[in-house]
Amino acid sequence: MTALVVAGLSAREMSRRWTALLLLISLPLWFYLVRRDLTGQSIRMLALGIGWAVSTLTLFVVNASRGVDPRLRLSGASVTSIIGGRLIAMTGAGAMLALGYWALAGFDQDLPHPWAAGLMMLVTAVVAAPFGSLVGALLPxxxxxxxxxxxxCAVQMLADPAGLVAKFMPFWSTREIGTYAVDGGSTDMVWRGLAHAAVVWLFCAGLTLAVFARRLRVARYPEP
Amino acid sequence: MSDWPARFEEELVRLGLQPARARRLSAETAEQAGEHGTDPDRLFGPAHLYARHLVTELRAPALVSERHVSGPVMLRLAGVGKRYRRRTVFSGVDLTVRGGEVAAIVGANGCGKSTLLRVCAGLIRPDAGTVHRTRRVGFVPQDGGTASWLTADEHFTLFGAAAGMVPRKARSTGTHLAARLAWRPAPGQPVQQLSGGTRQKLNLVLGELHGPDLLLLDEPYQGFDQGSYLDFWQQVRAWREAGRAVVVVTHLLHELQNVDHVLDLGAAGGNR
Structure with missing residues (x-):
C-alpha cells in the first residue's frame, strides 16, 4: 500500500519536472538520429541513451527525496516500501520510454528480430532504474x-563488448541482446544478456536497499 | 450509515473519558449533526481530531487551576552525549518530558540543539547515555522535509500512507490541521511555490498528521508572520492541554515563560 502511494506520487512528481523530463526523453533520440543510417549503431546507441536517461531521472528523483525519507520512516514507512515504490515508478516510466522508442525503431529501421530490439530497450530501462538509485544512494x-x-555510459559505449571491462558495466546486456536483434545469430546471446541484466538488477537493487536501510535506520528506544 | 459516532466514542474513551460519558457525548454530537441535516464528518471533521479537541476543551478549566498535572513520561534522556570525530557536540544531557508538558531546548548557534532533537527522534544515535521515548513521535525539521514538486494534499496522502492511513482520511485530517494554523492549502499548488512560512505550516501539519504523543519541533516558526506565530504558540498550548508532550528548539527567550522545562545546551561546541 505505502509502496504504491510512493510510486504514484513519485511518478506525479517526476511528470511535473517537464523541462528536465523533455530533455531526458529526447536524449535517446539524438543518439539515434546521429547514426540513423547504420541500423546496428543507431539501435545500440538508442538503447544506451534510454539507459542513461532513465538512470539520470532516477538519480534526480532519489536525490530530491532525501529530506522526506527520514520523516516517512518516522511516520512508520518501511525502507523497502520507500525504495521499492520509487523503483516501481521509475521502472514504469522507463518501460514506457522503451516502448515509445521501440515503436519508432520498428517503423524507421529494418530489423531482423524486432522483438529482441524491444526486449533490449526494455531490459535497459529495467536495469537503469536500480542503477540510477544506487548511484543516487552512493553520491548525494x-x-x-x-x-x-x-x-x-561512456565506458559502456566505447569498451569492446567482448572484453572484460564491458562485462563489468551495467548495460552489457544491452549490447548482447542488441547484437542478436540487429545482426542475428544464436539466441544464447539473448539468454546471456538476460542473465547479466538479472545479476546487475539484483546487485543494484540489493545494494541500494542496504545503503538506505543503514541511512534511514531509526533507533528503537525503549518506552519510558 | 457512517461509523463516525463509534470512532468518536472510541477515541474519547482512549483519551481517558468514562465510557458512559463518551457514549453520551457521541450521541449528542450525532444529534447535533442530525439537526444540521449533515454527516458528523462534514460538520466536525475527522472523528479522532474532534475528540481530541473536545477533550482539550473539557479539561482546560481544570488545567488552568492545576497547571502541573502531568501525564506519563514521553521522553527521558539520561547522560546523553554526542561526538563528531573528536569534537564533543554535547554531553551529559538529562531531560524528562511528560505528557502535557512543553520543554524548550535553547543555546547558541552550533551548540547541538538540532542534533539533540534528531537524537530524540531516533534519526541520530547518541554516543553516550540512554534514551527512553514513546513510540508515536512527530518530527518537524527546521527546513526541508518536503518534496518540492508535490502539493500539500499529496504530502498528506504520502505521510498518511506511511502511517497506515487511507488517502481520504489523511487528506481530511491534513486539511483540518492546516485550518487550525489559519491555512487553507490551495489545490494544485506545488510546495516550491509556497512561501517559507506556509511551507513550515505544512511541515507542522505533517509532523502531527499521525497523531503522535510526542512532538519534536526544530524552530518550526521560521518565516511565520506575527499572526501565524501567535497561532503556533496557541497550538502548542492546545497540544499540552490535550496531554501531548512537546519539545521545541527555540532561540526566542521571551517564549520560555510558556514552557515547563528549559534545557540550555550552552555555547557553541561547549560541554554542558
Whole structure:
C-alpha cells in the first residue's frame, strides 16, 4: 500500500519536472538520429541513451527525496516500501520510454528480430532504474551522480563488448541482446544478456536497499 | 450509515473519558449533526481530531487551576552525549518530558540543539547515555522535509500512507490541521511555490498528521508572520492541554515563560 502511494506520487512528481523530463526523453533520440543510417549503431546507441536517461531521472528523483525519507520512516514507512515504490515508478516510466522508442525503431529501421530490439530497450530501462538509485544512494549530490553516470555510459559505449571491462558495466546486456536483434545469430546471446541484466538488477537493487536501510535506520528506544 | 459516532466514542474513551460519558457525548454530537441535516464528518471533521479537541476543551478549566498535572513520561534522556570525530557536540544531557508538558531546548548557534532533537527522534544515535521515548513521535525539521514538486494534499496522502492511513482520511485530517494554523492549502499548488512560512505550516501539519504523543519541533516558526506565530504558540498550548508532550528548539527567550522545562545546551561546541 505505502509502496504504491510512493510510486504514484513519485511518478506525479517526476511528470511535473517537464523541462528536465523533455530533455531526458529526447536524449535517446539524438543518439539515434546521429547514426540513423547504420541500423546496428543507431539501435545500440538508442538503447544506451534510454539507459542513461532513465538512470539520470532516477538519480534526480532519489536525490530530491532525501529530506522526506527520514520523516516517512518516522511516520512508520518501511525502507523497502520507500525504495521499492520509487523503483516501481521509475521502472514504469522507463518501460514506457522503451516502448515509445521501440515503436519508432520498428517503423524507421529494418530489423531482423524486432522483438529482441524491444526486449533490449526494455531490459535497459529495467536495469537503469536500480542503477540510477544506487548511484543516487552512493553520491548525494546531483552533479556528482550525473557525472558518474556519464562516465559509466561512456565506458559502456566505447569498451569492446567482448572484453572484460564491458562485462563489468551495467548495460552489457544491452549490447548482447542488441547484437542478436540487429545482426542475428544464436539466441544464447539473448539468454546471456538476460542473465547479466538479472545479476546487475539484483546487485543494484540489493545494494541500494542496504545503503538506505543503514541511512534511514531509526533507533528503537525503549518506552519510558 | 457512517461509523463516525463509534470512532468518536472510541477515541474519547482512549483519551481517558468514562465510557458512559463518551457514549453520551457521541450521541449528542450525532444529534447535533442530525439537526444540521449533515454527516458528523462534514460538520466536525475527522472523528479522532474532534475528540481530541473536545477533550482539550473539557479539561482546560481544570488545567488552568492545576497547571502541573502531568501525564506519563514521553521522553527521558539520561547522560546523553554526542561526538563528531573528536569534537564533543554535547554531553551529559538529562531531560524528562511528560505528557502535557512543553520543554524548550535553547543555546547558541552550533551548540547541538538540532542534533539533540534528531537524537530524540531516533534519526541520530547518541554516543553516550540512554534514551527512553514513546513510540508515536512527530518530527518537524527546521527546513526541508518536503518534496518540492508535490502539493500539500499529496504530502498528506504520502505521510498518511506511511502511517497506515487511507488517502481520504489523511487528506481530511491534513486539511483540518492546516485550518487550525489559519491555512487553507490551495489545490494544485506545488510546495516550491509556497512561501517559507506556509511551507513550515505544512511541515507542522505533517509532523502531527499521525497523531503522535510526542512532538519534536526544530524552530518550526521560521518565516511565520506575527499572526501565524501567535497561532503556533496557541497550538502548542492546545497540544499540552490535550496531554501531548512537546519539545521545541527555540532561540526566542521571551517564549520560555510558556514552557515547563528549559534545557540550555550552552555555547557553541561547549560541554554542558
Amino acid at each position: 549530490r546531483e552533479l556528482e551522480g550525473a557525472l558518474a553516470l556519464l562516465s559509466v
